[in-house]
Amino acid sequence: MSLGRYVLRRLLLSIPTILGVSVIVFLMIHMLPGDPAQLLAPPEATMEEVEIIRRRLGLDRPLWEQYLIFMGRALRGEFGESLFTGHRVSELLWPAYLNTLTLSVLAMTFGIVAGVLMGIYAALKPNTPRDQAVTSLSLMGLSMPVFWLGLILIEVFSVWLRLFPSGGSGSIRHLVLPSLTLGLIGAAYVGRATRASMLEVLSEDYIRTAKAYGLPRRKVIYVYALRNALIPVVTVAGLIFGYMMAGAVLTETVFSYPGLGRLIVNAIFARDYPVVQAGILVVSITFVMINTAVDILYALINPRIRLE
Amino acid sequence: MQLKWAAVAVIVLLAIGAIILLSPQMESSPTTTAQTTTEVRKTSPPKEGKVLRVAMGTDIVTLDPHDVPDNPSIYVISNIYEGLVEYDDKLRLKPVLAERWEVSDDGLTYTFYLRKGVKFQDGTPFNAEAVKANFDRLFNNKELANRNRLVPFIDRVEVVDEYTVRIVLKKPVATFLNLLAHPAGMMISPKAIKEGVDLKHNPVGTGPYKLKEWKPNTYVELIPNEDYWGGKPKLAGIKFLVVPEDEARVQMVESGDADVAIRVPAIDVARLKANPDLNVNVTRTIRVVFIGCNMRSPRLQDKRVRQAINLAIDREAIVEKILHGVGRVAKSVLAEEVIGFYDTGKIRYDPEKAKQLIKEAGAEGLQVNLWTPKGRYPGDYEAAQAVAQYLEAIGLKVKLRTWEWGSYVAELLKKPEEASPERDLFLIGWAPSTGEYIGVFRPLFLSESIPKFNLWFYENPKVDELIKQAEHAPRDKIVEYTKKIQEILLDDLPAIPIYNPGDVVVYRKGIRGLYYIPTEVILTKYAYFEG
Numbered sequence A: 001m002s003l004g005r006y007v008l009r010r011l012l013l014s015i016p017t018i019l020g021v022s023v024i025v026f027l028m029i030h031m032l033p034g035d036p037a038q039l040l041a042p043p044e045a046t047m048e049e050v051e052i053i054r055r056r057l058g059l060d061r062p063l064w065e066q067y068l069i070f071m072g073r074a075l076r077g078e079f080g081e082s083l084f085t086g087h088r089v090s091e092l093l094w095p096a097y098l099n100t101l102t103l104s105v106l107a108m109t110f111g112i113v114a115g116v117l118m119g120i121y122a123a124l125k126p127n128t129p130r131d132q133a134v135t136s137l138s139l140m141g142l143s144m145p146v147f148w149l150g151l152i153l154i155e156v157f158s159v160w161l162r163l164f165p166s167g168g169s170g171s172i173r174h175l176v177l178p179s180l181t182l183g184l185i186g187a188a189y190v191g192r193a194t195r196a197s198m199l200e201v202l203s204e205d206y207i208r209t210a211k212a213y214g215l216p217r218r219k220v221i222y223v224y225a226l227r228n229a230l231i232p233v234v235t236v237a238g239l240i241f242g243y244m245m246a247g248a249v250l251t252e253t254v255f256s257y258p259g260l261g262r263l264i265v266n267a268i269f270a271r272d273y274p275v276v277q278a279g280i281l282v283v284s285i286t287f288v289m290i291n292t293a294v295d296i297l298y299a300l301i302n303p304r305i306r307l308e
Numbered sequence B: 001m002q003l004k005w006a007a008v009a010v011i012v013l014l015a016i017g018a019i020i021l022l023s024p025q026m027e028s029s030p031t032t033t034a035q036t037t038t039e040v041r042k043t044s045p046p047k048e049g050k051v052l053r054v055a056m057g058t059d060i061v062t063l064d065p066h067d068v069p070d071n072p073s074i075y076v077i078s079n080i081y082e083g084l085v086e087y088d089d090k091l092r093l094k095p096v097l098a099e100r101w102e103v104s105d106d107g108l109t110y111t112f113y114l115r116k117g118v119k120f121q122d123g124t125p126f127n128a129e130a131v132k133a134n135f136d137r138l139f140n141n142k143e144l145a146n147r148n149r150l151v152p153f154i155d156r157v158e159v160v161d162e163y164t165v166r167i168v169l170k171k172p173v174a175t176f177l178n179l180l181a182h183p184a185g186m187m188i189s190p191k192a193i194k195e196g197v198d199l200k201h202n203p204v205g206t207g208p209y210k211l212k213e214w215k216p217n218t219y220v221e222l223i224p225n226e227d228y229w230g231g232k233p234k235l236a237g238i239k240f241l242v243v244p245e246d247e248a249r250v251q252m253v254e255s256g257d258a259d260v261a262i263r264v265p266a267i268d269v270a271r272l273k274a275n276p277d278l279n280v281n282v283t284r285t286i287r288v289v290f291i292g293c294n295m296r297s298p299r300l301q302d303k304r305v306r307q308a309i310n311l312a313i314d315r316e317a318i319v320e321k322i323l324h325g326v327g328r329v330a331k332s333v334l335a336e337e338v339i340g341f342y343d344t345g346k347i348r349y350d351p352e353k354a355k356q357l358i359k360e361a362g363a364e365g366l367q368v369n370l371w372t373p374k375g376r377y378p379g380d381y382e383a384a385q386a387v388a389q390y391l392e393a394i395g396l397k398v399k400l401r402t403w404e405w406g407s408y409v410a411e412l413l414k415k416p417e418e419a420s421p422e423r424d425l426f427l428i429g430w431a432p433s434t435g436e437y438i439g440v441f442r443p444l445f446l447s448e449s450i451p452k453f454n455l456w457f458y459e460n461p462k463v464d465e466l467i468k469q470a471e472h473a474p475r476d477k478i479v480e481y482t483k484k485i486q487e488i489l490l491d492d493l494p495a496i497p498i499y500n501p502g503d504v505v506v507y508r509k510g511i512r513g514l515y516y517i518p519t520e521v522i523l524t525k526y527a528y529f530e531g
Helices: A003-031 A036-040 A047-056 A063-075 A089-124 A129-143 A146-160 A172-202 A205-212 A217-247 A249-254 A260-270 A273-301 B002-022 B034-043 B071-080 B128-140 B176-180 B190-194 B246-255 B266-273 B303-312 B315-322 B351-360 B380-393 B405-412 B438-445 B461-471 B475-492
Strands: B051-056 B085-087 B093-095 B098-103 B109-114 B154-161 B164-169 B209-215 B219-224 B237-242 B278-284 B288-293 B327-329 B367-373 B397-403 B425-430 B495-508 B515-517 B521-523
Touching: A003 A063, A003 A273, A036 A047, A036 B405, A063 A273, A089 A129, A089 A172, A089 A217, A089 A249, A089 A260, A089 A273, A129 A172, A146 A172, A146 A249, A146 B246, A172 A217, A172 A249, A205 A217, A217 A273, A249 A260, A260 A273, A260 B405, B051 B071, B051 B246, B071 B209, B071 B219, B071 B237, B071 B521, B085 B176, B093 B098, B109 B128, B128 B154, B128 B164, B128 B190, B209 B237, B246 B266, B246 B495, B266 B278, B266 B495, B288 B303, B288 B380, B303 B351, B303 B380, B303 B475, B303 B495, B315 B327, B315 B380, B315 B495, B367 B380, B367 B405, B380 B397, B380 B425, B380 B495, B397 B405, B425 B495, B438 B461, B438 B475, B461 B475
Parallel strands: B051 B237, B367 B397, B367 B425
Antiparallel strands: B085 B093, B098 B109, B109 B164, B154 B164, B209 B219, B219 B237, B278 B495, B288 B425, B288 B495, B327 B495, B515 B521
16 A cells, blocks of 8 residues: 555544544533633623523524534634634634644654654663662653752753743743653653664564674664564554644643743633633644554554555 | 762853853743842842833733633733723722712712823713723623622613713612722723724723733733823833742742742731831732521521531631631621621620520530532631531531532522432632622522522511611611611621631832722732832
């Protein structure tokens, strides 16, 4: 099967997934106790006034009708307006999406480079002090709360050293601390995956053969071993990337970074239905696309894997 | 080998650092780095023409003063819009767009003499017709959230001449001028109203600053209104930054990335006071945090149980230990600054008397539920935990439950017959945004406010009558009317006042003219940098 046809098929197959997600999200957010009209009205408002707001927001219509209106608009690339600020949802969503994408790409680049290097470094001399050092370092990275790490970085780099801004967005300097925070966790995951799979590959017959053949050590490790060892790493990296796109909310909150995760979480607390629905729809589409990209990457790294 | 790796790592880090430090800063960045700020300070002393950067916790909802439901929006709106009168930081009224006013002897007619030479930001002149157009908007538009703060009291608005306007009330309202100090009484350009401008996003007021950009979830930026009637504004602009994390706001003002931080956690006060670059302003608010009692709960029917709960709580300890001193013991259902406040002396700590009352009521071992939100008001969840322990100490059994705010509001606003049978005691706060008693009694204790903010389902015909009388009390006799109401409420105890939370605003040295209104609003329009 050609690559183009494969991609097309994968994308077509993802349509039911995305539709399913949209229905589930729609039902879940509407089943949550809480009423946007009540949250929007000032406390002194009367029941009648709350009812007026509810009608204005279109929340008095039956659920299926609200869903069809939402999906109908979504197909035209339009998601309606925020129940709270009245901004067009697309106007809120795209800047946040781009912000998070930039942050995730930077964090992921940092995570992969640092993680792969650390993983190889540890795998070359397994069970030595340096392996243990790397392993405990990555364990620390995995267990450290993002919140805490972020605040420590702000304290050191913004308050003491005054090197980077403590929060906000708009320049490269604003991206350093958040992508470091987010990337460290990625690095920890990638590092562990690389170490494990590198160890496995290094004990394969063909590596022994290559060594016996007298190939330079560097070439054996970085060309023959690494290429195969990277396959599970790509899976891990893909999953983490997807997670970052939706789950960077803690990092975004600590650094006041106007990203997608924060947008969606705020919208959930405010019961801003259109923003939540559109946000999660976009995240799930991204997730599906990253998965497809990972599968294609497999084939590029290792031609023995066929696209079927 | 190890040394080599370390060397490589150091070089890479240095290189990255150098690239970032050398990279040009984009103009659109909402926060400049501390370093740049310090450099600027060294070369030129702070003076006029700087932007005030204010870090606040949540984004605004709207820029329409007649429709505003939340405080952060009011912070921004009060720079753009002005009303006939305005509150100062002691909740005293002062004239703004009205130069002076007269009240008729029967208290029904208010005549306002307007300031001359005032223009809206779109060039429209401010005059009596403009005032009328604003009240017409409130009268004709049922969707405006703040309509009911004014409309129910007003019979008609008359234009006397170009700069004189008369407001005639249906019945005398002692605190009518206070109601006008609310954003509901702010003046929007009649031209913008007529043309149907989207006022939620495009404000047109008479204030010293006007909107440059509202970037959702990021910032709201204001620039000076060069034609302001009160002279050229002193700041080059005001930028409200959305910084949701409490500690991040603190760090921003410490590092100089922000000039003002709003809602700073009380626990940071002592440390920040030691910082020579910062001013720490611990303010009072007129919010009362209550433990509400569901009057329809079979477990709370006996008045003695509610009175025992009132006496069981050591409020001083809550203020000191949980609020770290940022707040006060609540003495009534009204905060002390609120017009109509009266101290009944019924709030005290007497656990022995409380135990006795529980015994008399035969309520020993009674199991009650206590609900609380978490993070909505300063110290809410921790205070509820403390209350639970105080109640256990007088022989009750308490089941504490924490709620997410959206679900909590939905549950509390249910009709009595649909409400959860588990609703007994619940923590809730209230701050009258008009700073006077009508804004407390009417929504909280009138029986017709069920099922709205009469969350305790309190029905007392005597109180209903007294509240309605008090609304029309002569201005100099208000407390005579409100005293009786507060005595009954603190005897019946549908809502047990616990504390008035304080608020902490931290700002960098050199900033002047920043005011905190006890209605929980920070007023930035008079702020300037010391020259």
